[in-house]
Amino acid sequence: MTNKDTTVVVGMSGGVDSSVTAKLLLEEGYNVVGIFMKNWDDTDEFGVCTATNDYEDVRLVAEEIGIPYYSVNFEKEYHDRVFQYFLDEYKKGRTPNPDVMCNKEIKFKAFLDHAMKLGADYVATGHYARVIHDENGVQMLRGVDNNKDQTYFLNQLTQEQLSRTLFPLGHLEKPEVRELAHKYDLATKDKKDSTGICFIGERDFKEFLSNYLPANPGRMINMETGEDKGRHDGLMYYTIGQRQGLGIGGDGGPYFVAGKNLETNELYVVQGDNHEALISTSLIASEVNFINPVADSFDCTAKFRYRQKDVPVSVKVLGEDQIEVSYDSASAVTPGQAVVLYDGDTVIGGATIDKVFRNGEELEYLA
């Protein structure tokens, strides 16, 4: 099949990355269709996604480069599969990663299914990641731009999903993408990069969450001394390892969140950098996804959060949907976040962190 006979549906967000993605595919001779997803109702009094303006940018770029474009509404799917999960995790005191869920359930499920029904051969997005085809099927590799690599958020993608996906920006550095946007004089060439989670955007996180979950203030306790350190605003607002926003200081260095007790509604804090209470040596994770088959135990590297350097780890497959990941030492490994496993630049897979241990003893992050 030549590119001319291959139809690619590009997820166009109205941003510079997906604009360049569409243009590059067009340059390569593909049949390109642009689709904008509306996942959040921006007329909702709490939402801040600027869907209407973004769709206008999709229109401008699509008309400029000469491709058909549509909008599709996945508000219900997004609400049921991403937002509900997000709220449920916060209710449990965990720190979810809605972007991982959005990729798994919306961009590479609802959207991909929709594209296939339209007769597409592939979907493409402006993610910074690479897909390569080899004798084992497909492999996902980190984007070459270390600073922009988004494989952490794509860790739940399967062979099936990846085999129908193109990431045309994966071999480019972000400044090169901007340059291409200028070279092709795309309407979005100078548009600011979006930050934050779509449905929250740059608005105050606490205020946003309090619109959906009742805030339940309680006591803040020094985990070591038992000393009362004042009040917290509601356990859901805090993440393990968090330093900012506690409103306490004093001699002996900054305070960090080291645990939550959902029964007593107490927030535990400890004082000082690299406090032992935050240090773990292993974790248990579920929602396991391996992109290719793996051995029962193996060594590799891992990230426990997005902006973190890889750590050498040993992985043991414990059962159908559980892995144990052991490492020398890491601080503030947080339940609800993803652990993503790498072999060099290749993504082995990922899972969601459930429990964290120090030398075999479970840390009481969540009591």
Ligand SMILES: Nc1ncnc2c1ncn2[C@@H]1O[C@H](COP(=O)(O)OP(=O)(O)OP(=O)(O)O)[C@@H](O)[C@H]1O
């Ligand atoms: N509302 C949307 N409709 C269609 N596709 C989308 C939408 N939001 C994101 N995508 C796709 O997912 C990719 C990654 O999304 P992300 O939110 O990380 O965007 P980004 O890196 O800021 O990219 P962009 O500059 O294209 O907005 C985008 O490049 C785009 O292909």
